[in-house]
Amino acid sequence: MPLKSRLLQEYQDYCEGFKVLKGKVCMIQLLSMGSISKMIDWMDKGGVLMVPILLCSVIGFAIFLERLIFFARMKSRGNGLAATVATLLKEGRDKDALESAIESGSPMGRVLSQAIDAKDCDRETLETVIINATDEEVRLISSNLQALATIGNIAPLLGLLGTVLGMIKAFMVIQEMGGKVNASVLAGGIWEAMLTTAFGLFVALPVIAAHSYLLSRVDRYEAQLQSGAVTFIKSISAPACNSDLVQRG
Numbered sequence: 001m002p003l004k005s006r007l008l009q010e011y012q013d014y015c016e017g018f019k020v021l022k023g024k025v026c027m028i029q030l031l032s033m034g035s036i037s038k039m040i041d042w043m044d045k046g047g048v049l050m051v052p053i054l055l056c057s058v059i060g061f062a063i064f065l066e067r068l069i070f071f072a073r074m075k076s077r078g079n080g081l082a083a084t085v086a087t088l089l090k091e092g093r094d095k096d097a098l099e100s101a102i103e104s105g106s107p108m109g110r111v112l113s114q115a116i117d118a119k120d121c122d123r124e125t126l127e128t129v130i131i132n133a134t135d136e137e138v139r140l141i142s143s144n145l146q147a148l149a150t151i152g153n154i155a156p157l158l159g160l161l162g163t164v165l166g167m168i169k170a171f172m173v174i175q176e177m178g179g180k181v182n183a184s185v186l187a188g189g190i191w192e193a194m195l196t197t198a199f200g201l202f203v204a205l206p207v208i209a210a211h212s213y214l215l216s217r218v219d220r221y222e223a224q225l226q227s228g229a230v231t232f233i234k235s236i237s238a239p240a241c242n243s244d245l246v247q248r249g
Contacts, residue, residue: 059151134226141222160196
């Protein structure tokens with residue numbers, strides 16, 4: 001086949017392939033527009049309570065995303081900090097230990113910095129400072145989780161309320177028609193009323209799952225803070241422990 005004819009054939013094949021691809025893209029766009037239009041139609045039939053349920057879903061997703069970003073940033077900070085601070089304290093480099101804790105900018109660093117400031121106090125005061133600092137960091141880490149739990153509880157209740165209001169409206173229509181209503185009209189009113197319950201559950205289930213996941217992350221970080229506090233106390237108590245062992249020996 002001559003080169004010119006071959007190039008012409010390849011160009012025609014390319015054009016045909018492009019037309020097929022363009023047709024598929026247009027079909028996908030039409031399907032997407034149809035799905036969006038259908039969803040909007042369902043929300044319109046579900047009633048006014050579909051709006052607060054949708055708002056709950058948006059707020060819940062925003063809280064979950066914000067906490068994920070927060071945990072991702074926090075994960076890279078404070079790794080091995082407790083051991084580093086303990087080593088510096090054992091070497092008598094208290095100032096370097098305090099600088100390392102502050103510069104880390106992590107929850108562990110903030111707890112250890114307060115503990116270092118109070119390390120020369122009596123044991124009871126030191127433990128109180130560490131407990132208060134740990135509780136404060138846990139509250140910071142778990143911020144907005146209560147709001148997420150509230151959304152998970154409210155969304156299905158809003159859906160149930162919407163269903164009850166929709167059923168009331170459907171039976172009022174039946175009463176106005178004098179009871180002369182066929183099964184299709186009754187079924188249509190019922191399924192439209194139940195849309196809010198379905199949508200509320202659709203929002204609540206992932207929100208509850210997200211809350212459980214984030215709560216497990218908070219528990220994990222709290223355990224790490226407690227472990228770091230124990231490492232710190234052991235590091236400043238090491239000379240006293242060693243002297244006690246020598247006396248007993």
